[in-house]
Amino acid sequence: MPPIDPAAGSPGGVGGRPPSENTDPAAEDAPKAPADAAGVSTEKGGAPEAALPRGEAPGIRFEKVVKRFGHNVVLRELDFSVAPGERVTLIGPSGSGKTTILRLLMTLEKLDDGLIWIGDETLWHMERGGKRVPAGQKHLHEMRKQVGMVFQQFNLFPNMNVLRNLTEGPVRVLGLSRDEAVERARGLLDMVGLADKENAHPTQLSGGQQQRVAIARALAMQPRVLLLDEVTSALDPELVVGVQDLLRDIARQSDITLLCVTHEMTFAKDISDRVLMFDQGQIVEEGPPEQIFGEPSEQRTRDFLQAVLAT
Amino acid sequence: MGDVLDGYNQWLDGAWLTFRLTLLGGALALVLALVFGLAGTSRRAWVRGLNRVYVEFFRGNATLVLLFWFFYALPLIGLRFSTMFAAVLALGLNIGAYGAEVVRGSIKAVPRAQYEATVALNFTPYQRMRRVLLPQGFALMLPPFGNLIIELMKGTAIVSLVGLVDLTRVSKNIQGSTGQTVAAFTVVLVLYFVIAQVLQLAVRYAERRVDRMLGRRLPSEPSLGTIAAGAPGTGVSG
Numbered sequence: 001m002p003p004i005d006p007a008a009g010s011p012g013g014v015g016g017r018p019p020s021e022n023t024d025p026a027a028e029d030a031p032k033a034p035a036d037a038a039g040v041s042t043e044k045g046g047a048p049e050a051a052l053p054r055g056e057a058p059g060i061r062f063e064k065v066v067k068r069f070g071h072n073v074v075l076r077e078l079d080f081s082v083a084p085g086e087r088v089t090l091i092g093p094s095g096s097g098k099t100t101i102l103r104l105l106m107t108l109e110k111l112d113d114g115l116i117w118i119g120d121e122t123l124w125h126m127e128r129g130g131k132r133v134p135a136g137q138k139h140l141h142e143m144r145k146q147v148g149m150v151f152q153q154f155n156l157f158p159n160m161n162v163l164r165n166l167t168e169g170p171v172r173v174l175g176l177s178r179d180e181a182v183e184r185a186r187g188l189l190d191m192v193g194l195a196d197k198e199n200a201h202p203t204q205l206s207g208g209q210q211q212r213v214a215i216a217r218a219l220a221m222q223p224r225v226l227l228l229d230e231v232t233s234a235l236d237p238e239l240v241v242g243v244q245d246l247l248r249d250i251a252r253q254s255d256i257t258l259l260c261v262t263h264e265m266t267f268a269k270d271i272s273d274r275v276l277m278f279d280q281g282q283i284v285e286e287g288p289p290e291q292i293f294g295e296p297s298e299q300r301t302r303d304f305l306q307a308v309l310a311t
Numbered sequence: 312m313g314d315v316l317d318g319y320n321q322w323l324d325g326a327w328l329t330f331r332l333t334l335l336g337g338a339l340a341l342v343l344a345l346v347f348g349l350a351g352t353s354r355r356a357w358v359r360g361l362n363r364v365y366v367e368f369f370r371g372n373a374t375l376v377l378l379f380w381f382f383y384a385l386p387l388i389g390l391r392f393s394t395m396f397a398a399v400l401a402l403g404l405n406i407g408a409y410g411a412e413v414v415r416g417s418i419k420a421v422p423r424a425q426y427e428a429t430v431a432l433n434f435t436p437y438q439r440m441r442r443v444l445l446p447q448g449f450a451l452m453l454p455p456f457g458n459l460i461i462e463l464m465k466g467t468a469i470v471s472l473v474g475l476v477d478l479t480r481v482s483k484n485i486q487g488s489t490g491q492t493v494a495a496f497t498v499v500l501v502l503y504f505v506i507a508q509v510l511q512l513a514v515r516y517a518e519r520r521v522d523r524m525l526g527r528r529l530p531s532e533p534s535l536g537t538i539a540a541g542a543p544g545t546g547v548s549g
Contacts (some may be wrong), residue, residue, distance in 0.1 A: 108427050137436070143435040155428035156527045159446040168431035168442060203526035219433060 028308070033270055036148070050153045052191075052221040052254040058146060059084040060225065060257065066113035067100055067281075074100045077114065077279040087251055087258040089268040091276030091291070093304060098261045102227040106149045107140050114204060118146055118225065148192055148223030152230040154214040157201040160206040162189070162213055173219065181220075189215035208239030212246055219250070226250075228260040232267070240264070248255030263308060277301045314489040315498055318481075326479030326502055332398060332467040332477065333510070337460050339403025340410050347407070348414020349440070362411060369408035377468045382473045398470045406463045410456065412539040417451035418444055450521045457514035461507050478502055 061081040067074045074097045082088050089097040097207040103109040104116060104123075111124040125132045126139040135143070137156040138296050156165050170176040176184070189195050193211040194205075202210055211231060218226060227249065232240045244267045251258060262268050267287060268275060275292040276311035277300070296302050316322075343365075351362035369377070381397035393402070421444050429439040471480035482499035485494050 083408060106431050107428075108430055141435070144430070147431075149431040151424065151428065151431075153424055155424045157425065157428065157443055157447075161444065169434070172431045172438050172442065174436075201526035218431070 030305075035243055052250065053219060053224065053256060054254075055222075055224060057085045057255055057257040059086070059117075060259070061117040062101070062114065064114040064118065065104070065111065065116060067097070067104060068112050069109050074283060075104075078281060078283070080276065080283055080286075082257060084276065085255045085257055087259045087260070087272045089262060089272035089275045090278055090309075091262070091268060091275060091304070092284070093307075096250045096278040097281040098121045098278050099229055102149065102229050102259060102261060105147060105225070107144060118143060124160055135149075139262065143303065145221075146224045147227065148218035148221050148225070149227040149229065150211070150215050150218050151232050152208070154202075154210040154218070154234075156210055156214055158202055160202075161198070162194070162200050162202065162205070165202065165213060169221050171215070184220055185216070189213075191249075192216045193242075206239060207235045208242050211235060211239075211243050215243070215246060215250070221254070225257040225259070228258070228262070230261050230263065231261070232264060244270075265293060265305070265308060277304065279304075315491050316488075316495040316549025318488075319483050321476075321481045321485065322346055322478075322498065322502065325476060325478040328470075328475060329464065329467050330479045331548075332395075332402065332470060333460070333464040333506070335399045336402035336406065336463050336467065339399060340407035340459070340463060341456075343403060345405030345412050347411035349368070351411060351415035353420045354438075359462075364535075365407045366411050367471070369404045370412075374401055374405040374466050375428075375472065377405055378469055378473060394475055395471055397438060398473070398475060399455075400470075402463055402466055405465070406459050409459055409462075413452050413455045413459070414448070417448040417455075420449045420451055446526065450525055453514060453518045453521060454530070457511060457518075461512065464504065464506055464510060466519050478496065491542065 032138065032282060043098075059082055062078050065075050065078040074095075078101075079265055082275070090101060091097055100109060104111055105118075107123070112280075115125065121143065122132070122135075123140075126134050126135045141311040153240065154305050156162075157168070160168060162215070163182065163185055167176075167178065167181035170181040170184060171178055186198065189198055192215060194209060194212055194216075197205065197209065197213075202213070205213065211234075215231075227258050230305070231247070232243050234301070235243060244264065260268070260271060271294070272289050273288060275289050277292060279300055285296060285301045291302065293305065296305065322463055347362045347365045348356045351366075353359050353362075378398060380398050380403035382394065383390070385397075418440075425443055425447060426439060429443050434442065439462060468479040470477050471483065476484075478499055482495050486495035487499075489495065
């Protein structure tokens with residue numbers, strides 16, 4: 001039997017919608033005007049920000065973190081911390097280890113040495129018999145519940161329509177009922193301005209739309225820490241602004257802890273409480289965005305900013 | 312030619328047996344391919360070892376030798392199968408080994424970014440496979456699976472050597488009884504070709520469905536007509 005979920009991609013996009021759903025069928029067929037879509041959302045009592053994750057956001061602390069790829073040491077005994085709810089942007093030349101930091105937090109790379117704390121628990125280690133041992137799958141699964149990530153290339157699942165991309169995790173991983181998950185997904189799609197695209201296939205969307213779906217998908221898991229890995233780098237210039245505006249809104253309306261790797265300095269300035277400048281796996285300089293972008297004290301930072309702004 | 316076609320009952324029976332062997336062998340091969348192919352993607356070395364042993368042993372043996380082994384050798388050490396069962400086993404185990412490599416390769420070929428997205432959404436290893444990697448890998452498996460099922464169908468001809476009356480056997484029988492060598496073997500040639508085209512049609516239909524699921528094709532219902540039009544050589548069979 002082919003292991004294909006029949007509901008995942010059935011023709012005409014009817015698949016993602018449960019039959020129990022109690023909506024007006026006429027309203028579904030007609031393409032909605034934007035004003036209409038807004039009207040629907042208020043009817044549901046869902047102001048956009050209601051879709052955002054709520055709850056205590058944990059802080060993050062790196063303690064002498066080492067990460068190597070073969071002989072190449074990417075992070076050398078890195079120490080830094082992020083306060084609960086703080087928005088931190090990581091800048092620096094490529095290969096400086098910024099993305100590796102996010103990937104370690106998302107458990108996409110293994111830690112070589114040191115400790116990473118999320119809240120008051122270590123991500124890569126757990127306690128057993130009073131000793132700290134490498135984390136097992138179960139511990140990682142528990143810890144990952146707090147963390148969400150948005151990727152440079154969106155990474156939407158092409159074997160699911162938009163709605164399914166947003167509900168699959170909440171249903172399978174968080175154990176929400178299909179109806180709850182659909183409701184949450186619709187709230188988020190509304191927030192990212194794609195309420196009329198729930199039955200679309202990811203390949204039918206523009207890059208900017210795909211990235212907004214990917215942001216909604218990450219938020220649907222109600223993470224307390226959100227990792228943004230160069231989320232506008234793969235977008236056409238005219239689509240960048242829409243995604244950035246959305247992220248600004250999310251940052252303003254939620255209390256989520258945010259770690260952001262970006263080459264868009266204006267965006268970094270807008271969104272972050274603090275900017276960390278990286279080079280060769282170490283922090284060269286850190287401070288509020290006005291200081292780092294306005295009057296950086298390190299030559300390395302000045303060189304980097306000059307190079308970035310020149311492009 | 313007339314004498315040869317008079318035996319149409321025999322031809323039909325033979326074709327039916329060939330077709331059944333293909334379906335049953337294919338079903339067994341598919342199950343084995345999925346089980347051992349997925350084993351080949353495991354993080355545990357011993358599970359991957361199972362995949363290697365199965366693939367190397369059954370891919371590295373002639374189907375005919377496997378069949379002789381199940382049919383002649385195993386009964387001598389006390390394991391007796393029906394001829395049909397022995398044939399399905401030999402065909403399924405052999406083609407399943409090729410299929411396992413197809414499954415393993417296809418899963419590995421799903422972009423790593425997809426795997427990373429499943430980790431970021433906190434899917435369990437089973438959910439990663441079941442919900443994302445396998446459905447996407449399946450699209451890559453289909454074309455090589457199409458080759459294998461036709462390979463298997465043609466391979467069923469060996470069962471005529473252990474006494475089953477399949478298409479090949481029927482052609483020999485009719486050639487013997489009528490003496491019309493050219494006609495008898497031409498008919499069997501065409502019949503194998505027709506069966507292959509039917510299988511090819513089914514695989515193409517599945518490919519279109521999966522392509523549409525992955526958004527590689529506009530969502531229009533594929534009709535059997537349009538598929539047949541695109542299949543090479545189908546005009547001859549009509």
